[in-house]
Each structure stands twice: as structure tokens, then as C-alpha cells.
Amino acid sequence: MGGYHHFDTAQWPLAIVTLTGKPTDEQFAAYVRDLSALVKRPGPSAIVVDATQAPQLSPGQRESMGKAIKDHAEDLQLNVRGVAYVFSSALQRFVLSSIFLVGGFPTAHTVVSTREEALAWCRERIRG
Numbered sequence: 001m002g003g004y005h006h007f008d009t010a011q012w013p014l015a016i017v018t019l020t021g022k023p024t025d026e027q028f029a030a031y032v033r034d035l036s037a038l039v040k041r042p043g044p045s046a047i048v049v050d051a052t053q054a055p056q057l058s059p060g061q062r063e064s065m066g067k068a069i070k071d072h073a074e075d076l077q078l079n080v081r082g083v084a085y086v087f088s089s090a091l092q093r094f095v096l097s098s099i100f101l102v103g104g105f106p107t108a109h110t111v112v113s114t115r116e117e118a119l120a121w122c123r124e125r126i127r128g
Contacts, residue, residue: 004054005031007038013045013126014119019054028061032068039072043079046122050115052088066103073106082108082125084118 004023008016015038023031038047057065069076076083083105087093093111100109108125112118 004028005034007034009038013043014048014122015045016048016115016119017050019049019051021053022055023057023061025058025060028057028064032064036068036072036075039075039080041079044081044126044128045079046082046084046125047080048084048086048115048118048122050086050118051092052086052115056092069106076106080107081128082110082122084121085109085111086113086115086118087111088113 004019004021004027006018006020008018017035017038019031085093085096087096090113093113097111100111110118110121112121
């Protein structure tokens with residue numbers, strides 16, 4: 001794991017991913033691999049990605065994440081009822097929301113400012 005990401009699946013089908021610090025490319029690749037495995041898990045599930053303690057990704061890392069989302073679009077549609085992204089920065093929330101508005105996202109999603117908002121939204125998505 002290398003310290004960048006932590007996956008908590010103790011409340012499955014709710015998964016909580018916590019990102020901390022600026023990842024190396026190797027750490028980010030491990031995060032993408034682990035996240036890819038998570039979305040392949042039979043659902044329905046919902047995922048909180050808490051990035052409040054992580055700075056902005058490098059351009060290459062953003063590109064890698066975009067590719068992974070496209071590559072796993074079917075898994076996201078089949079297994080994941082929603083993904084809630086948490087950013088403390090209003091600018092980061094705006095940028096990510098804009099990217100998803102233009103490029104789309106394969107399942108329901110939201111971008112919020114607190115983990116509590118994300119958890120409530122994901123729990124509602126799981127309930128259906």
C-alpha cells in the first residue's frame with residue numbers, strides 16, 4: 001500500500017478509501033490497481049473516496065485515473081451504485097465536478113466537502 005491509500009471494507013457494501021499525501025507514481029499505480037479490484041467485487045456497493053488530506057494529482061496520474069475509469073466502466077455500472085468524492089478545497093470540488101460533467105462518469109457520483117455528507121449519500125445509494 002505504501003502509505004498513500006487505505007481501503008476500509010469493514011462496513012461492506014460501503015467501502016471507504018482514504019488518500020493521504022502526495023503519491024509517487026508507484027503508489028498511485030498501486031491505488032489504481034486496488035481500486036480496480038474493489039469495483040469488480042459483486043455489489044451493489046458504494047464507495048467514499050476521501051481526498052481531504054491529498055494534494056492535487058500530477059497530470060500523468062490524472063490521465064491514469066481517467067483511463068482506469070474508462071477501462072472499468074462496466075464494473076462500475078454493474079457493481080457500484082455510487083461513488084462520493086470528498087475534497088476540502090472548493091476549487092478541487094469544482095474542477096472534479098466539471099470534469100465529470102463534461103466527460104461523464106459510469107455510475108452515480110457526487111463531490112462533497114465532508115466525509116459525513118459522503119457517507120450519508122453512499123448509504124442512501126446502497127439502500128436504493
